[in-house]
Amino acid sequence: MPELMLEAPLRRARPKRPVPVPARPVVDRAFCAAIARRTVRSLYAELTLYPKPGLVSLVDNGSHDDMTAATFMRSLFALRHYFRDITRAGMEDAPFTTLKRLGIAAEARMLAATGGINTHRGAVFCLGLLCAAIGSCRARGTPLTAASVRATLLLRWAEGLAAHTQVTSGDSHGLRAAQRYAASGAREEAALGLPSVFEVALPALRRTLAAGRGTRRARIDALFALMGHISDTNLYHRGGEEGALTVQRHARAFVDAGGTGADGWEARALACHHAFVAARLSPGGAADLLAAACLVQDVCPGD
Ligand SMILES: CC(C)(COP(=O)(O)OP(=O)(O)OC[C@H]1O[C@@H](n2cnc3c(N)ncnc32)[C@H](O[C@H]2O[C@H](COP(=O)(O)OP(=O)(O)OP(=O)(O)O)[C@@H](O)[C@H]2O)[C@@H]1O)[C@@H](O)C(=O)NCCC(=O)NCCS
Numbered sequence: 001m002p003e004l005m006l007e008a009p010l011r012r013a014r015p016k017r018p019v020p021v022p023a024r025p026v027v028d029r030a031f032c033a034a035i036a037r038r039t040v041r042s043l044y045a046e047l048t049l050y051p052k053p054g055l056v057s058l059v060d061n062g063s064h065d066d067m068t069a070a071t072f073m074r075s076l077f078a079l080r081h082y083f084r085d086i087t088r089a090g091m092e093d094a095p096f097t098t099l100k101r102l103g104i105a106a107e108a109r110m111l112a113a114t115g116g117i118n119t120h121r122g123a124v125f126c127l128g129l130l131c132a133a134i135g136s137c138r139a140r141g142t143p144l145t146a147a148s149v150r151a152t153l154l155l156r157w158a159e160g161l162a163a164h165t166q167v168t169s170g171d172s173h174g175l176r177a178a179q180r181y182a183a184s185g186a187r188e189e190a191a192l193g194l195p196s197v198f199e200v201a202l203p204a205l206r207r208t209l210a211a212g213r214g215t216r217r218a219r220i221d222a223l224f225a226l227m228g229h230i231s232d233t234n235l236y237h238r239g240g241e242e243g244a245l246t247v248q249r250h251a252r253a254f255v256d257a258g259g260t261g262a263d264g265w266e267a268r269a270l271a272c273h274h275a276f277v278a279a280r281l282s283p284g285g286a287a288d289l290l291a292a293a294c295l296v297q298d299v300c301p302g303d
């Protein structure tokens with residue numbers, strides 16, 4: 001795919017007389033489409049990464065018996081317009097209620113495409129928010145850096161995101177994990193401006209890239225850093241507190257041993273995969289946040 005000039009200035013016809021300031025920011029459709037492509041590409045990068053403990057990849061279905069890589073591909077295809085539309089909503093300075101409405105409609109399309117299987121609910125939420133923040137930066141002429149994307153997310157939608165953490169009605173796995181184990185999950189992660197993406201996964205990704213170990217190992221290191229750090233409600237749902245602690249212990253041991261910089265890393269990652277599959281554990285929240293970090297790295301590679 002040819003690289004898009006993300007920083008290319010907007011082209012405007014030279015006005016013959018003073019033009020009134022537009023009431024709404026100018027929407028750059030090509031930019032929205034490019035961000036949507038990059039978002040889908042980040043999710044595809046997560047899907048194809050291997051070994052990825054307990055998770056679905058092109059090699060096997062990990063801890064899942066109800067979904068395969070093909071289920072994820074159908075989901076990705078169904079979500080491509082959503083990422084374009086939510087980038088555009090961010091450019092148009094839309095309120096949180098609009099982002100939420102787009103997210104709920106996208107979830108419905110995902111479920112229709114997968115026959116009711118939740119492949120990307122966390123991704124619809126987290127990567128959707130990132131797309132909106134990227135769109136908002138672009139509309140305001142703010143340079144696209146990881147820091148500016150995070151700051152925009154917090155400045156623009158903090159109130160709505162905070163209110164979203166107060167929702168207690170409903171019967172999602174995440175809400176049940178929050179009530180039973182005080183697990184924080186996707187809502188709190190977003191309300192804090194995705195700290196696991198910007199402070200954990202992205203630095204891990206960049207450290208491995210800077211050490212010259214390449215993209216695949218960088219993504220593996222970022223995934224293990226996330227698994228060792230986050231409160232993943234999918235793990236609480238499947239394995240209770242013991243399951244969540246097991247994943248953290250394995251992930252931290254991998255990181256402490258030097259991650260992909262240490263000899264034998266691949267065998268250790270594979271052993272971890274087999275242990276999670278045996279226990280039916282699947283760190284789906286970490287997988288979504290890895291894709292989010294890949295998106296930020298792709299859109300803001302230089303800061
Ligand atoms: C805010 C919502 C995302 C709802 O969140 P809630 O916490 O109420 O619950 P869930 O329905 O459980 O969905 C949360 C998904 O978020 C992922 N996740 C988990 N922990 C974290 C974390 N710490 N940080 C970030 N993200 C996290 C996780 O997604 C992955 O796991 C999925 C599989 O989950 P699940 O269905 O529970 O499990 P299975 O093992 O498949 O179950 P069974 O086989 O037993 O049936 C996988 O798909 C990954 O995506 C959680 O699933 C949200 O729903 C919401 O408000 N949506 C509407 C608004 C919106 O999207 N707006 C967009 C912009 S504002």
Ligand SMILES: Nc1ncnc2[nH]cnc12
Nearest residue numbers: 047055056119284287288
């Ligand atoms: N590759 C994957 N396997 C299982 N659950 C996931 N959620 C997001 N990506 C996933």
